[in-house]
Amino acid sequence: MSFKVIKANVLAANDDVAGKIREMLAKTGTYMINIISSPGAGKTSFLEKVGPMLRREKISFIIVTGDCFTSRDAERMDKLKLPVVQINTGNGCHIDAGLIKKSLKGTDLKKTDLVIVENVGNLICPAEFDVGEDAKIAFLSTAEGADKPLKYPLLFRESKLAVINKVDLLKYVDFNLLFCVKNINNINSGLKILKVSCKTGEGLGGFVKWIVSEIRNKKTRKKGVSR
Amino acid sequence: MSFKVIKANVLAANDDVAGKIREMLAKTGTYMINIISSPGAGKTSFLEKVGPMLRREKISFIIVTGDCFTSRDAERMDKLKLPVVQINTGNGCHIDAGLIKKSLKGTDLKKTDLVIVENVGNLICPAEFDVGEDAKIAFLSTAEGADKPLKYPLLFRESKLAVINKVDLLKYVDFNLLFCVKNINNINSGLKILKVSCKTGEGLGGFVKWIVSEIRNKKTRKKGVSR
Numbered sequence: 001m002s003f004k005v006i007k008a009n010v011l012a013a014n015d016d017v018a019g020k021i022r023e024m025l026a027k028t029g030t031y032m033i034n035i036i037s038s039p040g041a042g043k044t045s046f047l048e049k050v051g052p053m054l055r056r057e058k059i060s061f062i063i064v065t066g067d068c069f070t071s072r073d074a075e076r077m078d079k080l081k082l083p084v085v086q087i088n089t090g091n092g093c094h095i096d097a098g099l100i101k102k103s104l105k106g107t108d109l110k111k112t113d114l115v116i117v118e119n120v121g122n123l124i125c126p127a128e129f130d131v132g133e134d135a136k137i138a139f140l141s142t143a144e145g146a147d148k149p150l151k152y153p154l155l156f157r158e159s160k161l162a163v164i165n166k167v168d169l170l171k172y173v174d175f176n177l178l179f180c181v182k183n184i185n186n187i188n189s190g191l192k193i194l195k196v197s198c199k200t201g202e203g204l205g206g207f208v209k210w211i212v213s214e215i216r217n218k219k220t221r222k223k224g225v226s227r
Numbered sequence: 228m229s230f231k232v233i234k235a236n237v238l239a240a241n242d243d244v245a246g247k248i249r250e251m252l253a254k255t256g257t258y259m260i261n262i263i264s265s266p267g268a269g270k271t272s273f274l275e276k277v278g279p280m281l282r283r284e285k286i287s288f289i290i291v292t293g294d295c296f297t298s299r300d301a302e303r304m305d306k307l308k309l310p311v312v313q314i315n316t317g318n319g320c321h322i323d324a325g326l327i328k329k330s331l332k333g334t335d336l337k338k339t340d341l342v343i344v345e346n347v348g349n350l351i352c353p354a355e356f357d358v359g360e361d362a363k364i365a366f367l368s369t370a371e372g373a374d375k376p377l378k379y380p381l382l383f384r385e386s387k388l389a390v391i392n393k394v395d396l397l398k399y400v401d402f403n404l405l406f407c408v409k410n411i412n413n414i415n416s417g418l419k420i421l422k423v424s425c426k427t428g429e430g431l432g433g434f435v436k437w438i439v440s441e442i443r444n445k446k447t448r449k450k451g452v453s454r
Contacts, residue, residue, distance in 0.1 A: 038266045039350050039379065040371025068351060070377050091381055093320060093351040121378070122349055123266050124295060124320040143370030143396070144267025150297050151348070152266065154318055169370070172399050174426075199401075 014129055017097035021104070021132025028109040029222035031215045032117065034095075034131055036155055037139035038148075039121030042165040044073045045198040046139070047118060051082040053208045054114070059215065061114035064103045066095040068120060094125040097132055113215050123148070127155035134218065135160035138184075138191075142166045143173055146180035149187055156187045161194065161210065168197040241356055244324035248331070248359025255336040256449035258442045259344065261322075261358055263382055264366035265375075266348030269392040271300040272425040273366070274345060278309040280435045281341070286442065288341035291330045293322040295347060321352040324359055340442050350375065354382035361445065362387035365411075365418075369393045370400055373407035376414055383414045388421065388437065395424040 025032055037043050047063055054061055065073045066087040074086035085103045087095060095117060104115070117133065119126040127136070138159040140148050143166055149156045156162065162184050170177065177195070184191055192210065196203030252259055262270050274290055281288055292300045293314040301313035312330045314322060322344060331342070344360065346353040354363070365386040367375050370393055376383045383389065389411055397404065404422070411418055419437065423430035 038348070038371075039375055040265060040368075067378055069380055070374070072374055072377065091351060091355060093349070120351070121265070122320070122351055124318060124347070124349055125352070128318060141267075141370065143368065143393070143400075144265075147297070147299055148266055150299065151294050153296055166370070169396070169399060172396060173370075 011128065014097050017101055018130040018132040021097055021101055024104075024109065025115070025132060025134075026222065028112070029219040030109045030112050030115060031135075031211075031218050032115040032131075032133040033135050033137055033211070034117040034119060034126075034133035035137045035139050036119045036123065036126045036159075037121060038123050038141070038144055041121070041139050041141040041144065042198050043118050043121075043139055044076055046163070046165065046196070046204075047077060047082065047116065048080055049198050049201060049204055050207060051077065051080060053204065054211070057208060057212055059113045059212065060111055061116055062104075062107055062112055063116045063118060064095075064100060065118040066099070066120045068092070073118065089120055093120060093122050094129050095119050095131060096129050100131045113219075114211065123152040123155055127152070127158055135214065138162045140164055142169050142175040142177075145174075146176045146183065149180065149183040153187045156184055156191060159188070159191060161192050163207065164193065164195045165198060167195045167202060168199050238355065241324050244328055245357040245359040248324055248328055251331075251336065252342070252359060252361075253449065255339070256446040257336045257339050257342060258362075258438075258445050259342040259358075259360040260362050260364055260438070261344040261346060261353075261360035262364045262366050263346045263350065263353045263386075264348060265350050265368070265371055268348070268366050268368040268371065269425050270345050270348075270366055271303055273390070273392065273423070273431075274304060274309065274343065275307055276425050276428065276431055277434060278304065278307060280431065281438070284435060284439055286340045286439065287338055288343055289331075289334055289339055290343045290345060291322075291327060292345040293326070293347045295319070300345065316347055320347060320349050321356050322346050322358060323356050327358045340446075341438065350379040350382055354379070354385055362441065365389045367391055369396050369402040369404075372401075373403045374410070376407065376410040380414045383411055383418060386415070386418060388419050390434065391420065391422045392425055394422045394429060395426050 063084040071086040077084040136159040290311040298313040304311040363386040
């Protein structure tokens with residue numbers, strides 16, 4: 001029981017900081033996504049492909065990537081000249097709002113359309129922590145099994161978009177796509193679902209279209225407010 | 228800082244219970260493994276295949292399977308008449324020693340050679356929690372990428388065996404097996420590594436051989452002590 005109370009306090013403190021980040025992003029009209037997946041679902045490969053596409057759309061962005069140890073993901077993105085900040089959480093299982101606040105220091109948000117948070121590979125804890133994002137993205141792969149939404153419902157309940165990656169593997173793995181989509185719909189009927197392959201590029205254009213539209217909508221709302 | 232102290236207290240309380248479980252298992256000569264992996268690495272498929280093989284070896288065992296929600300894994304094993312207890316952790320990200328103690332109530336450990344803990348799908352938090360096991364097993368799949376040992380070193384440091392599953396997918400995914408093995412060896416040079424496929428059955432005999440030998444060694448040590 002005592003642990004639960006402690007956890008509630010930790011979450012409340014986190015939510016305060018997240019609220020401040022959200023205010024800050026509202027002022028500059030900067031959109032923030034928080035991508036959450038299992039280890040190895042393909043978040044970094046996704047950003048390696050999507051980053052250059054966003055650049056072609058003239059979207060200015062920064063990637064904040066979290067990992068327990070190593071800066072392998074940041075190095076991969078740095079090779080492509082994608083602007084990236086690495087967070088190492090040690091054995092910490094999620095990124096919290098405080099870490100995001102620190103990571104954004106020195107970033108000129110007025111000149112930034114999009115902050116992309118690539119969370120630590122974990123389907124459970126990151127879903128509990130608001131980091132001030134506009135949208136959580138539940139990112140899963142066909143190699144993981146179609147029952148993951150049922151087993152980790154919080155993430156799918158909290159998300160605005162679900163991305164199913166590695167559709168190129170569908171013919172080699174036992175993944176029932178219809179069952180997976182049905183499970184996602186049962187948990188969160190409003191959740192948009194995109195099927196992609198970071199290997200073949202399939203479906204990535206749909207993601208770029210979605211995020212560009214989200215960014216524009218936020219900027220329009222901001223103008224509406226400041227008028 | 229305060230969160231770290233709190234965490235230390237939680238871990239200390241957990242270790243007390245884990246110590247008691249370990250004493251209990253020492254008395255009956257029961258071996259316990261704690262299998263830890265990402266969501267969807269194939270733990271349940273592994274147990275579906277290995278369970279009947281253990282039975283043919285006359286190993287009496289019980290499976291304690293953890294999940295945030297649903298009892299899908301337990302149902303899958305129940306269909307095969309494998310003895311199973313389901314733990315639901317809610318949004319809890321790991322199984323702790325207290326949950327194992329509760330799960331073992333009603334089990335006659337004198338008649339049980341092996342307790343198999345199938346942890347919640349998560350590479351981070353479960354590695355921190357001792358549940359009284361003789362061996363943690365780091366279980367990963369070729370679909371996850373070969374850099375996972377580097378990113379989640381604690382699990383590989385704490386484990387006695389690493390199982391690399393889904394070797395049947397090696398020709399369809401970018402997984403550098405040599406790099407993965409090298410990374411594991413760098414973290415824990417004593418770690419035994421098994422390559423398996425739960426789909427084709429490849430390598431599963433090697434696991435059964437290993438666990439049977441571990442169980443026998445523990446029983447021999449127990450006899451040595453009681454003499």
